[in-house]
Ligand SMILES: Nc1ncnc2c1ncn2[C@@H]1O[C@H](COP(=O)(O)OP(=O)(O)OP(=O)(O)O)[C@@H](O)[C@H]1O
């Protein structure tokens with residue numbers, strides 16, 4: 057014979073399913089909110105930091121024109137650097153010019169495409185040297201002609217762009233139509249720390265940035281084999297003088313990462329708040345339902361006690377029902393978490409914090425953590441009810457004055473809130 | 476007082492109550508439901524407890540069965556003093572050694588007749604010999620009703636299910652509080668005859684509270700309670716003799 061508690065729990069469930077479905081939905085909603093905010097947290101983390109993805113992943117040293125504000129890690133250098141100064145130097149394996157121009161990308165319909173997270177959309181040159189090129193093509197090919205661009209995956213998704221589509225770029229001094237020739241990822245990510253990238257041929261970018269031929273805002277340098285980045289940095293800094301700032305690519309990436317994690321903390325706070333509200337609401341509803349459930353079943357529980365169920369078994373019965381409820385709510389809640397995350401993302405996107413380009417997270421944390429929270433919340437909420445159930449006196453089953461109350465018409469949360 | 480003294484103990488005594496006092500509430504509102512009740516119950520004996528309403532019959536039964544705590548005095552079943560047991564200990568004792576039939580609400584409405592019958596054994600995680608289950612079910616005429624829910628059964632059938640549950644674990648004492656109180660005379664007589672059979676054929680000890688002189692007459696002896704004390708006892712009762720004592724009590 058199986059466990060009688062399981063049998064009773066199952067049948068009670070079948071009997072009071074209307075009330076329990078209402079509670080289930082509440083618990084499910086609470087877990088969905090937890091799952092959704094966690095999903096949002098994970099996705100914004102991905103979008104904001106781009107993890108450690110960086111366009112500087114291949115470069116060893118960055119030579120930036122002029123003085124660079126060390127606080128503004130995404131800022132464009134204000135000076136000029138001549139590329140030929142660097143290409144022919146010993147210790148340098150490859151060099152590529154870089155410039156970034158803030159642009160607005162729009163669909164042909166005129167609708168602007170929001171950059172990932174709080175970033176911007178930057179027009180930058182395609183890097184053709186394989187030693188330095190951090191951009192991997194997902195689809196299409198590199199931009200070749202003027203009027204062709206490759207875009208990062210986030211931008212393609214956010215703007216619903218495919219290879220061959222046309223989009224509008226608003227540059228500081230002109231607006232032009234460009235054709236998407238390719239879609240790229242950067243180290244597997246859909247965007248970089250600075251935001252979204254639109255990659256065009258170097259000449260196009262140079263013109264947009266109004267740079268004299270042969271000069272760039274900065275130059276990415278690949279050190280020759282056997283030359284440490286730090287050593288090359290020292291040599292370049294010494295030789296090129298005060299007109300430029302020379303940094304290792306690693307230090308720039310570090311600074312970007314630190315800035316992103318700061319932003320992550322803010323988001324963690326918001327998400328933590330959402331999740332706490334979810335837990336609180338879930339707890340409240342489930343606790344009320346189980347409180348009512350025990351009150352309604354006083355007589356049954358007392359009968360069980362009279363014929364020999366121990367207080368521990370009676371408490372376990374209640375917790376078992378909570379467990380079943382919690383398990384179902386957890387599975388449903390984790391699934392419902394995905395649309396909830398979409399909703400949160402859309403709400404935040406309206407305020408300019410758009411992480412919609414990130415991928416839905418289906419890792420262990422995203423799936424198990426809300427489920428676990430759901431089980432804990434329902435168990436915690438049923439704890440007091442279970443405690444009350446175990447102290448029901450068996451004599452209460454026998455006093456004819458105690459009638460088994462009818463199912464109340466109001467859902468558990470309302471009726472319990474009244475009492 | 477005609478109550479049997481608890482001093483004379485032999486192996487045939489299943490249960491001994493000694494100077495049991497039960498007071499509900501305290502101070503001015505205190506109600507003395509039992510004022511020092513002593514009684515012995517022999518193995519295989521069918522005892523009926525009678526008395527006017529409010530005389531303490533149910534309270535006495537609850538105290539004997541470990542359903543309620545006593546204010547003072549002792550109740551010993553077998554070799555266990557109930558008054559020293561924890562709630563869990565009492566529950567286990569009821570589960571393992573006692574059986575119950577109440578006047579109403581005996582069965583869990585969500586379980587079928589068979590599940591209700593097996594419930595006590597299952598709570599104890601104890602196997603029941605299939606032969607015994609069949610014997611009990613057949614004797615009570617429940618074979619065709621095993622898959623029904625209590626709401627699909629008549630009052631008499633429900634009480635028979637409760638008797639089957641109580642008998643299935645072969646309890647040392649079967650307690651019944653007005654088991655026929657809600658039944659018509661025919662269904663009541665059936666239930667009583669099953670209890671009688673259990674006593675005669677399986678040496679079942681039965682303690683039954685009743686208002687009905689006919690029911691009391693099926694017992695081996697009747698204890699009369701009045702105002703929380705045993706005031707009379709009748710061995711080999713007949714319906715007329717019980718009637719006479721009750722008239723005297725209710726005066
Ligand atoms: N929980 C309680 N709190 C206070 N007083 C109680 C309680 N239970 C019973 N009593 C009182 O104890 C006395 C005995 O009650 P009990 O139920 O044992 O009587 P009874 O003989 O079974 O009556 P009836 O024949 O009506 O069932 C009564 O005066 C009753 O009011």
Ligand SMILES: [Mg+2]
Nearest residue numbers: 532533534684
């Ligand atoms: Mg009574």
